[in-house]
Amino acid sequence: MFGYYLDLALRSLKRNRMLTALMVVAIALGIGACMTTLTVLHVLSGDPLPGKSARLYYPQIDPQDMDGYQPQNEPPLQVSWTDGMNLLHAKRADNQALMTGGSVPIQPEQSSLEPFYDDARYTTAGFFAMFEVPFLYGRAWSEADDDGSARVAVLSRKLNDKLFGGADSTGRTVRMEDVAFRVVGVIDDWRPNPHFYDLFSARYGGEESVFVPLTTAADLKFGRNGSMDCWGKGSGDNMKTATCTWLQLWVQLDSPAKAAAYKDFLIHYSQEQKAIGNFQRPPNVRLRNLMEWLDYAKVVPSDVRLQVWLALGFLLVCLVNTVGLMLAKFLRRSAELGVRRALGASRRSVFAQLLVEAGTVGLVGGLGGLLLAVAGLWLVRRQPVNYAALAHLDLPMLATTFLLAVGATLLAGLLPAWRACQVTPALQLKSN
Amino acid sequence: MQTGLILAALRKHRLATLLIALEIALACAVLCNACFLIAHRMGLTRVDSGVDESALAVFKIDGFEAAQAGDLNARMLAGLRAVPGMQSASVVNTAPFGLPTGNAGINLDREGKRFGGVVGLYLDGPGSFEALGLRLVAGRAPQTGDFQPMVGFAPKDSQVVVSHTLAEHLWPGQDPLGKEFWSGDYHFRVIGVVAHMARPGAGEGGTGTIEWSVFVPTQPGPNLVGTYLLRAAPQDLPRVLRDAKAAIARAVPDVVIDHENSRTLGDLRERYFRSDRVMASLLVGVVAALLGVTALGIVGLASFWVQQRRRQIGIRRAIGATRGDILRYFQTENFLIVTFGIALGMLLAFALNAMLMRFYELPHLPLAYLPAGALALWGLGQVAVLGPALRAAAVPPVVATRSG
Secondary structure (H helix, E strand, O other): HHHHHHHHHHHHHHHOOOHHHHHHHHHHHHHHHOOOHHHHHHHHHOOOOOOOHHHHHEEEEOOOOOOOOOOOOOOOOOHHHHHHHHHHHHOOOEEEEEEEEEEEEEEOOOOOOOOOOOOEEEEEHHHHHHOOOOEEOOOHHHHHHHOOOOOOEEEEHHHHHHOOOOOOOOEEEEEEEOOOEEEEEEEEEOOOOOOOOOOOOOOOOOOOOOEEEEEHHHOOOOOOEEOOOOOOOOOOOOOOOOOEEOOOEEEEOOOOHHHHHHHHHHHHHHHHHHHHOOOOOOOOOOOEEHHHHHHHHOOOOHHHHHHHHHHHHHHHHHHHHHHHHHHHHHHHHHHHHHHHOOOOOOOHHHHHHHHHHHHHHHHHHHHHHHHHHHHHHHHHHOOOOOHHHHHOOOOHHHHHHHHHHHHHHHHHHHHHHHHOOOHHHHHHHHHO | OHHHHHHHHHHHHHHOOOOOOHHHHHHHHHHHHHHHHHHHHHHHHHHOHHHHHHHHEEEEOOOOOOOHHHHHHEEEEEEEHHHOOOEEEEOOOOOOOOOOOEEEEEEOOOOOOEEEEEEEEEEEEOOHHHEEEEEEEEEOOOOOHOEOOOOOOOOOOEEEEEEHHHHHHOOOOOOOOEEEEEOOOEEEEEEEEEOOOOOOOOOOOHHHHOEEEEEEEEEEEEOOOEEEEEEEEEOOHHHHHHHHHHHHHHHOOOOOOHHHHEEHHHHHHHHHHHHHHHHHHHHHHHHHHHHHHHHHHHHHHHHHHHHHHHHHHHHHOOOOOOHHHHHHHHHHHHHHHHHHHHHHHHHHEEEEEEHHHHHHHOOOOOOOOOHHHHHHHHHHHHHHHHHHHHHHHHHHHHHHHOOO
């Protein structure tokens, strides 16, 4: 029966090309706009570490003084050196890392390369295992390297290609800010998006070329990037004693019970610090997991959400338009439908026939919409925004395109089809 | 005269009429809000920075020790001033639309009880005030003695110039000259007010605070080094900047020039507002597509109606209606439906605006957008219906005599 209806639908659609084209164009435009914006939203709000993100947490505590204190305020979004090191060394989580971003001058040995600045991450040994960073050569540095401020570095694949022509460079030397660092590892391509572990630098497309121990970077006073919030006596010269929050702490907690226990530990730590006079405020802690943290930090640009709303509004207009056109199309065939009804077709089968026709329009419109979305995404990639390069259609979004197109058109076809089924066969046969 | 007739006919096509009206209503709501967003975005990009943008450029370097600042600043300024066409070069921390390096929360009392907001600080060296071309409306410009050395992030005790907008925010209706404010231990006293002065970045608190900036006369030193403000005649500026890069690469080879942030203020401004312009052009695209789709829908349905009523049209023609009568019939019909849609659309427009205001920092939809949107849709409807209506008017009276 479906095949017959499909045949009828195609014949009917061919009979009135103008109206069919109008419907297909309307659906294609609406779907194209929607899928372009939805794909961008989908890419930007994706999970940067699927399978692992639910076990990664971002602890926050409140070490500030009583100036401007209000209960229920959000604690600082980063931690100070003192607290970060205390929590790191407490080792209450399954894994933990403390970090900040920066940029360092790299002085290649080859005279053919000019010295250049590159993005760096100053972190601790746990970073690589916790975030499941893939290694091409060598391995991460050890906790002993952290404790001893060792001059060791892990390079990105890109930097390794640039400096060592892609060869296994473990054991070789890289000079940064006039200090020799021993390469202990080279990581493979690794670009989690969003750049979840440090939202205070580029939120998308961020990529570090070199990783060095945080303690080493602090000792050598490497330049840091990102945000810093100070209170009381503020930063001064020594970042290790500053009353400023400027580091990101991440912990891995493998079960909800452990997460609850860690939150208790944070409260306990705050109380302890208050008791010895380091903290002034009552304990105020947060422990969000990775996706909750991205959500709280509103990592998806508000413009992207606005564009999705606009596109949905546009699709709605296109659909109402299609409903009207389909109504015209179906009613025009009242006579034909009257004949089918008179020959014994039930209302239900006429209804099904018309819906097949609507679905066909949706499918063709979806195909057009897909082409428009591909073109739209190509335009997005040419925009000067930091997430531009990420805007690609993936398989789930491809499926969504057709589901949305056919679903929306079927929905739009319901009313006209129902209305067309109401024709009285006798009346249609009599007139004309 | 025809209106009664038309309404009676429309009552027979309630569903189709309702659909067109609904489409017009949705289009009206989206159109008004999209146009409003476009105007809002474009308004942002037209902010008056208050400085001579066409004559200014920023020059930024990296890769030096803060300890060598005094020597470095002197070498840099000497190198820059030697470039032919350079009118002035001075040490600054940043420039309008440049990197927002000096944001600070300020208080109106020493105890820090009355919070004034987060302002942008221009910590600029001698010569920069004149170079920027800021227009003083009250008080005086900073003089040589006002330039104090940095202690931490700013001078301890500064005589500053503020923008008119900031003065009105901090001391509404009062004379701002001589007023004081604090940021932590740092003390600031107002000696002058300028008409306009945009902050380096939009900063916290949104777009209403774009002119919350303070000019702090500062002595170059270890904490104020590496960023320079160049001034040249507008037509020479691109060449002067290019020459300056070459000259510095020769004269001060031990530093790295930050090409990304060494640009003319025009370039910096263009970069600063790029995403707003992209969004605005996207909205224009949506509006165009929306109007196109709506027009196509009207054409489609009107054509259907005309075809369906060929016999009635023929009969009307046969009993004396002129072509003009038939044309006007379809035009009036369209006008009535669109009017109905617009009435509904205005309510929808306000609902949509209220929703957007909850999520985005947007003012109320100004009432003027509604008549403008209505006019646009009336016009669109008339243009779209013209083709089918002309076809209807061309139906010959003889059709009435044919059976079908």
